[in-house]
Amino acid sequence: xxxIFQNVLNALQWGSFYALIALGYTLxxxxxxxxxxxxxxxxxxxxxxxxxxxGFLLGPLAGLSxxxxxxxxxxxxxxxxxxxxxxxxxxxxxxxxxxxxxRLYVVITALMCGLILEYSNLAVLGASRLKFPxxxxxxxxxxxxxxxxNLKVMVIVTAVLVFLFLQWVVTRTxxxxxxxxxxxxxxxxxxMGIPMDNIIVITFVLGSGFAGLAGLLFAxxxxxxxxxxxxxxxxxxxxxxVVGGIGDIKGAFVGGFLLGAIEVAVVTVFPSTYRDLFAFxxxxxxxWMKPTGLFGIPQSTKI
Amino acid sequence: MKHHSLNALLAIVAVLxxxxxxxxxxxxxxxxxxxxxGINIIMSxxxxxxxxxxxxxxxxxxxFMCVGAYVSSIISVLCFGSKFGDPMLPAGSVLFVFPFILLxxxxxxxxxxxxxSVPSFKTRDDYLAIISIAVNYxxxxxxxxxxFIGGSRGFQGMKDTYWAMIDIFDGPWMxxxxxxxxxxxxxxIRRFISSTYGKGVNAICQDEVAAEIMSVNTNKIKIINFMxxxxxxxxxxxxxxHIIGYVNPQSFNILKSTxxxxxxxxxxxxxxxxxxxxxxxxxxxxxxxxxxxxxxGMLSPVTFxxxxxxxxxxxxxxxxxxxxxxxxxxFRPEGIMGNRELSDVFPKLKKFYRFK
Numbered sequence: 001x002x003x004i005f006q007n008v009l010n011a012l013q014w015g016s017f018y019a020l021i022a023l024g025y026t027l028x029x030x031x032x033x034x035x036x037x038x039x040x041x042x043x044x045x046x047x048x049x050x051x052x053x054x055g056f057l058l059g060p061l062a063g064l065s066x067x068x069x070x071x072x073x074x075x076x077x078x079x080x081x082x083x084x085x086x087x088x089x090x091x092x093x094x095x096x097x098x099x100x101x102x103r104l105y106v107v108i109t110a111l112m113c114g115l116i117l118e119y120s121n122l123a124v125l126g127a128s129r130l131k132f133p134x135x136x137x138x139x140x141x142x143x144x145x146x147x148x149x150n151l152k153v154m155v156i157v158t159a160v161l162v163f164l165f166l167q168w169v170v171t172r173t174x175x176x177x178x179x180x181x182x183x184x185x186x187x188x189x190x191x192m193g194i195p196m197d198n199i200i201v202i203t204f205v206l207g208s209g210f211a212g213l214a215g216l217l218f219a220x221x222x223x224x225x226x227x228x229x230x231x232x233x234x235x236x237x238x239x240x241x242v243v244g245g246i247g248d249i250k251g252a253f254v255g256g257f258l259l260g261a262i263e264v265a266v267v268t269v270f271p272s273t274y275r276d277l278f279a280f281x282x283x284x285x286x287x288w289m290k291p292t293g294l295f296g297i298p299q300s301t302k303i
Numbered sequence: 304m305k306h307h308s309l310n311a312l313l314a315i316v317a318v319l320x321x322x323x324x325x326x327x328x329x330x331x332x333x334x335x336x337x338x339x340x341g342i343n344i345i346m347s348x349x350x351x352x353x354x355x356x357x358x359x360x361x362x363x364x365x366x367f368m369c370v371g372a373y374v375s376s377i378i379s380v381l382c383f384g385s386k387f388g389d390p391m392l393p394a395g396s397v398l399f400v401f402p403f404i405l406l407x408x409x410x411x412x413x414x415x416x417x418x419x420s421v422p423s424f425k426t427r428d429d430y431l432a433i434i435s436i437a438v439n440y441x442x443x444x445x446x447x448x449x450x451f452i453g454g455s456r457g458f459q460g461m462k463d464t465y466w467a468m469i470d471i472f473d474g475p476w477m478x479x480x481x482x483x484x485x486x487x488x489x490x491x492i493r494r495f496i497s498s499t500y501g502k503g504v505n506a507i508c509q510d511e512v513a514a515e516i517m518s519v520n521t522n523k524i525k526i527i528n529f530m531x532x533x534x535x536x537x538x539x540x541x542x543x544x545h546i547i548g549y550v551n552p553q554s555f556n557i558l559k560s561t562x563x564x565x566x567x568x569x570x571x572x573x574x575x576x577x578x579x580x581x582x583x584x585x586x587x588x589x590x591x592x593x594x595x596x597x598x599x600g601m602l603s604p605v606t607f608x609x610x611x612x613x614x615x616x617x618x619x620x621x622x623x624x625x626x627x628x629x630x631x632x633x634f635r636p637e638g639i640m641g642n643r644e645l646s647d648v649f650p651k652l653k654k655f656y657r658f659k
Contacts, residue, residue, distance in 0.1 A: 011452060023420055029429075034456045034633055035429055035432070090635075092629060096632065096633065096636070099636075101632075101636050102530055102636070104360060105636040107360070107432075107631075108564070108568055108628065108632060109628075111561065111564075112364075112565075112625035112626075112628045112629045112632075113625070113629065114627055115561070115622075115624075115625040116622055116625045116629070117623045118621075119618050119619075119621040119625075121645045122618045123614050123615070123619055123622060124612070124627060125617045156567045164459070173583070178426050191580075193342040196598050231557075235436060235440075237432060238433070239436075239437065242429070242430060242433045246429065271448075273444075273448050273455075274448060275445060276441075277441060277444040277445055277446040280437040280438075280441045280444065281441060283433075283437050284418070284434060284437050284438070284441070287422060287430060287433065287434055287437075288421075288422045288428065289404075290421070292426075292427040292430070293430075
């Protein structure tokens with residue numbers, strides 16, 4: 001019994017990372033119909049930014065105590081990562097959108113931007129892995145034989161809070177209404193006096209900011225940083241978003257936890273090298289049965 | 304003369320290359336580059352069938368290459384190698400058997416493409432992209448878990464087949480096979496695209512629903528198109544495995560698929576000659592950027608300011624190539640050729656050759 005609960009906790013933790021990243025994918029997709037393939041690498045950039053921010057705050061120049069440093073690192077990381085995301089949008093995606101290019105070209109640009117981020121990081125910082133400093137002292141609570149760390153709880157709670165926040169933004173606020181309107185009809189929206197570019201920037205700020213938060217939490221849980229850490233987790237989070245039905249906030253959240261649960265379940269039964277094989281096979285089966293994901297609504301095509 | 308000019312030109316170039324390689328006028332490095340160009344031409348033209356001509360968006364082409372590479376290497380080791388016991392076939396028959404080994408690898412890769420083509424009946428665009436990525440990861444991950452063929456440590460022993468060929472006649476055999484298979488691929492794709500099936504493929508690209516109404520059996524065409532593309536990629540994988548003499552699942556990961564995609568979109572979607580030209584350009588560029596001296600020269604202003612920074616060519620290369628593609632997408636998103644062929648861009652060329 002303890003064993004099962006312990007694994008459920010692990011699944012929830014992994015699912016939270018996938019869900020946090022998948023939310024960014026799905027936000028951008030929901031508004032722009034664009035797969036932002038660079039999102040996994042923005043997560044990686046977020047982890048690195050949090051490393052440098054935390055290093056600076058703990059270092060001799062600022063000299064803050066770990067708890068204060070942590071509280072300052074969170075918003076600072078989110079802001080700086082959001083800047084990276086918005087820069088990408090301004091430099092690479094917006095000119096293409098202005099020209100009315102086919103969306104395939106934008107997708108390829110996104111894929112290439114991801115590669116640029118990975119390899120320029122590798123070129124500038126080198127291939128040596130970085131050790132993330134300990135910001136929050138690790139506490140282990142033992143409840144009925146189940147080991148519970150404060151980090152795990154923090155990650156899971158953050159994912160749920162972020163989900164509720166984004167759900168509120170998209171369904172209850174004016175900005176969210178504008179986002180849904182853009183995804184509904186891109187050509188009529190500027191005529192209605194809605195500043196499309198600003199809304200898109202807000203989307204990127206939200207998505208990249210929470211990717212940065214995920215990067216910070218990931219770096220705190222698994223304190224080794226390398227330039228390619230965002231690649232596989234990014235692809236998997238994207239898969240989670242698609243399984244849930246991309247463009248749907250709830251779908252990304254459920255898909256993330258589903259993928260986390262599948263992976264942890266596979267690892268407990270089979271050798272851990274089978275994890276990817278099973279995760280991707282189950283994904284393929286889900287998409288085969290239900291081509292638009294669990295919560296996605298098929299778009300009807302007019303003839 | 305017009306009928307055979309292109310064939311004659313290709314034959315002359317091929318013979319010149321082979322003679323030059325045989326007598327050592329071009330060294331091994333140039334030979335490897337030429338062979339890589341050949342393999343990349345196969346990869347880009349075959350991916351162009353799916354991504355260009357059919358207008359689907361798949362990004363897992365390297366997975367099929369991986370299947371072809373592994374299957375043909377295993378058969379090759381079974382037939383001529385000593386890794387799994389005694390060779391099954393006499394070494395003298397290698398010249399007749401080797402093309403069939405590659406073709407069997409291609410055939411198995413073609414069958415594995417059903418993993419992508421069957422879901423593609425119902426899905427398009429982003430969902431299909433995900434399915435193809437998932438298939439790529441599945442293939443790699445499945446091979447990594449097969450310990451009898453080395454798992455993630457890779458598989459080797461294919462060089463025995465090459466040595467068997469060398470025993471018969473000491474010449475540049477792999478170059479010979481790469482040239483033959485490249486020409487074979489381009490010929491097959493050209494014939495396929497100008498056939499009734501090819502017209503169906505283009506119809507699906509324009510409008511799938513309308514094509515279906517016009518009595519195009521879209522499911523059948525999709526299966527055939529994916530099979531041709533994956534089969535040719537499998538042949539490319541077999542050639543790659545026999546050139547290097549070692550295969551590893553991770554050398555066919557998403558980065559390799561991205562390479563093939565870069566070549567297709569650089570050349571222009573749906574243009575066969577564009578895919579060939581971009582494969583040649585891309586491979587040459589990769590080789591040029593591999594040189595540390597050139598990278599150092601290009602980055603000398605930066606390293607002058609930051610003397611501690613030592614950029615490595617292998618890394619900078621992968622910053623520059625995506626950057627190049629981003630710039631291409633900004634200023635000429637249709638690629639080098641658009642969806643036109645060489646003879647459409649330069650109509651005067653039509654006088655000199657005919658390519659069917």
